[in-house]
Amino acid sequence: MTTLAIVGLMSGLAWSAEPMMPATRSAFINDEHWPDTDGQHINAHGGGILYRDGVYYWYGEARPRQKGDVSGVACYSSKDLYNWKNEGLVLAKVEDATSDIADGCIIERPKVVHNPKTNKFVMWFHLELRGQGYRAARTALAISDSPTGPFTYVRSLRPNAGTWPVEFPEDQRTPLDARPHRR
Numbered sequence: 001m002t003t004l005a006i007v008g009l010m011s012g013l014a015w016s017a018e019p020m021m022p023a024t025r026s027a028f029i030n031d032e033h034w035p036d037t038d039g040q041h042i043n044a045h046g047g048g049i050l051y052r053d054g055v056y057y058w059y060g061e062a063r064p065r066q067k068g069d070v071s072g073v074a075c076y077s078s079k080d081l082y083n084w085k086n087e088g089l090v091l092a093k094v095e096d097a098t099s100d101i102a103d104g105c106i107i108e109r110p111k112v113v114h115n116p117k118t119n120k121f122v123m124w125f126h127l128e129l130r131g132q133g134y135r136a137a138r139t140a141l142a143i144s145d146s147p148t149g150p151f152t153y154v155r156s157l158r159p160n161a162g163t164w165p166v167e168f169p170e171d172q173r174t175p176l177d178a179r180p181h182r183r
Contacts, residue, residue, distance in 0.1 A: 025082035036076060036086045044074045048111035050121075050147060056081055057147045059110045059123065062089055072101075073110045073123065075148055090149030091123065091142050097130070100140065100156045104130035107140075112147065121147050127156045 033041045044060025051057075055077050062074035072092040076084040091110075093103045101107065106128040113122050121144045129136035140156035164173050 027082070034084075036084045038086055040086065042076060042084055042086075044076055046109040048109070050112045050114070052114060052147055055079055055147075057087075057112065058084060059090070059112050061108055061110065072107060073125065073151070077148065087148040090144065091151040091153065094153075099153070100127060100129060100138070101153050102130045106133075114147075120145065121151070123151050129156075 036042050042058075043062050043065065044058050045063060047058050047060025049056055049058050056079070058076040058078070059073055062071050064071045070089060070092050072089045075087040075090040077087055078084045091101075091107070093101050093105060093107070096102060108126040108128070110123055110125040113124075114120075115122050123142040123144070125140050125142075127136070127138040127140040128134060129138065136158070138156040138158050141154040142151035143154060144151040
């Protein structure tokens with residue numbers, strides 16, 4: 001898709017069909033869309049950043065921009081934190097309705113760490129199973145040989161299910177399934 005650039009002329013404004021190449025950034029600019037190095041708005045919600053070998057990797061939820069887009073976890077890379085290259089979807093939702101990461105699930109807040117023992121990149125994320133919302137409230141795991149993926153989904157689990165935090169008030173200990181569902 002060609003991005004149209006507004007060209008200022010003495011007599012007014014005109015549209016140019018020439019692709020607009022994003023300028024290299026050297027500062028953060030408030031109240032502006034933050035484009036990647038291809039000129040597209042960065043799509044990495046609720047993300048986390050990994051720094052490895054002089055490169056920053058930003059992982060975040062990739063939300064569909066238009067009907068039919070595949071969603072999952074996107075990765076962007078940068079050497080200066082201003083200019084981000086889109087590395088693509090590193091973990092995509094799948095069409096298999098029996099998978100935990102089936103289309104319709106919600107993948108949120110991905111964080112990636114490097115495991116020096118296995119030399120793998122490990123992604124942890126919050127997972128809401130398809131059709132269950134926060135009743136599922138799972139944590140999930142995927143691994144990769146590279147920070148730019150692809151990541152392979154391993155499993156999800158509900159850590160400490162049924163265990164309340166220490167000193168949590170007794171009168172507030174209502175299981176999620178008994179609460180009205182709001183989203």
